[in-house]
Amino acid sequence: MENFDFVNPVRILFGKGKIAELGNEIPKDATVMMTYGGGSIKCNGIYDQVMANLKGFNVLEFGGIEPNPKYETLMKAVELCRRHRVNFLLAVGGGSVLDGAKFIAAATHYEGDPWQMVVCGRAEAIEKAIPLGAVLTLAATGSEMNSGGVISRLSTQEKYAFGSPLLFPRFSILDPTYTYSLPAKQVANGIVDAFVHVTEQYLTYPTQSLVQDRWAEGILQTLIEIGPQAMSEPENYDVRANLMWSCTMALNGIIAVGVPTDWATHLIGHELTALFGLAHGVTLAIVLPRLLMETRSEKKLKLLQYATRVWGISGGSEDNRIGQAIELTENFFRELGIKTRFSEHGIGEEQLLPIVQRFASRRWKIGENRSLDAEKIRKILIQSI
């Protein structure tokens, strides 16, 4: 096991009706900016429940935060926060709204161009942030229990991750019934996102971190077990509760302690979203199977463990077991209704080359062994057509 530091101070209020505790979690004299997305919360009753529980607070609203939240949009909220001296942010939505709130929280107090704190990627760049809380409406990114976010910039077609310990939500309210009315596509993308969050922290090389491995496998097994049911029975409380908790546990840091992490699938996926606007979960479902095939030698021991423990594969050669496990992984994504090939999204080789060029010009080498250069990324992308 590698040495590590771990801390996660987020207070989780989980379950049906937990919104009733919202008012106790925000300082009494706070000026609150409540942020949300496209407005679905105004149709499904969540907006009304939140506002009813914000009675007595000074509340500003900022709606319209889009999927893959945009720097250009968020900077308008930053201006409002500065003008109205907002001192508490309440994000009501999924990962995009939460990540957006984290950006607003840090950017409001950032001196200079806030895009720099995203591009530089160093937590130390963020010295102060507005405290924030969250009401989650979509299980997927884990943003409700971590200190990071991902922001896109339209003008440059870029998408980057950022973070700081100052950006842990003070609390997150997780009510599984709030996910009942989600479109099926978003549920499927959320399942893939959580699944790949786990594989990024698990399918690397062994470090004798036995509990971490078992816990990663436990989340994957749970997602495989409940994924199809989460799609077919949107109002099955226990299924949606297990999905929500799986997504939160997948990226709150606890399964990452003492182990190497990969994140190559996410880094490639971010470029695909930035250039083509593909949903985040879709990009991961396309890239992961081919990335695992390309790196199957360096990931061999963990892939074999994955094949046995997660998919119950026992017979056949090592190559065969690994191949089966990767195939079952892709099948799982497809059963959720996700198209796992670029051609199914109308994207061909020509269009993919700018991504390879981006990695080449940055000279990035990614993955747990820093073994994926632009040439290998090209192979992964071409094989995914």
Added chain:
Amino acid sequence: MENFDFVNPVRILFGKGKIAELGNEIPKDATVMMTYGGGSIKCNGIYDQVMANLKGFNVLEFGGIEPNPKYETLMKAVELCRRHRVNFLLAVGGGSVLDGAKFIAAATHYEGDPWQMVVCGRAEAIEKAIPLGAVLTLAATGSEMNSGGVISRLSTQEKYAFGSPLLFPRFSILDPTYTYSLPAKQVANGIVDAFVHVTEQYLTYPTQSLVQDRWAEGILQTLIEIGPQAMSEPENYDVRANLMWSCTMALNGIIAVGVPTDWATHLIGHELTALFGLAHGVTLAIVLPRLLMETRSEKKLKLLQYATRVWGISGGSEDNRIGQAIELTENFFRELGIKTRFSEHGIGEEQLLPIVQRFASRRWKIGENRSLDAEKIRKILIQSI
């Protein structure tokens, strides 16, 4: 899944050499009381390492905290803390030293007789506490990452649990090499303690909490996998690291969310320690197998899941599988060198009756279904002779 609240703000510094970060974790102007146990840390070098990293702080020492820490001993430390205005506590030791420090932290600021805050068992009784940190030297109780403790009183032969959110350590340093020189008995007792912490949160009734179940099973599987090796190879770093992390994860609250908990084995065990001075782990190893047999009807579904997933038992009738799983559990304890019968400790029926009388006079009904009354506890104890 049941509704729940979860928060755990403890900062974990894990790994070899992490003691070097101790000085950064304590406020610069603090008056520190450093507490420890019987003095083994003065033989194995840990004392010197801690003191070297406390240079520049105003430090008082309080040694001699015994296993199952005693109210009578701890009150002397409380007096010292009051007199010297101690404003940071550093516990260096295992669960007893940590639990003792938690008592000192709360009792120093308690108005009235501090035993009352233990007897009443209500977290609200504790309104203020000295902040504390820990350097762990024995993997067992999980006290390094939770907000509870257990204290004994010699004069009344009582042993009770207490807790408050104010008693989470600010940080805990977990260096697996610090456990190398432990006596084998303490290692074995620690493994049993962690194992039973998990079963208390897992072997109850199903609430469709899939990740929690998988994570509980993952800790149990890990303890079974590494337990014997932890005994035979005391200086195997990875084994000791996995044991330490298993023990911490077993009782930091994360596997308890959304599920019922039992704690009957612990409550009975505390009485056995209070009356006979048996080590905590030993009492659990004696009680658990018979408690599981006595409650096998109400725990049936989870016991079957335990038999299959943790012990890999597939054939036979339901009764047979449950019986096998309980037998394998007791064998696991015995392989660690623990005597799992009262007769092996020279204790017979006569001596056990006062415990039954205690439960009868308190009219306690314990277990996740509050189904264990004094009569059932008598049966469990008699069958364990």
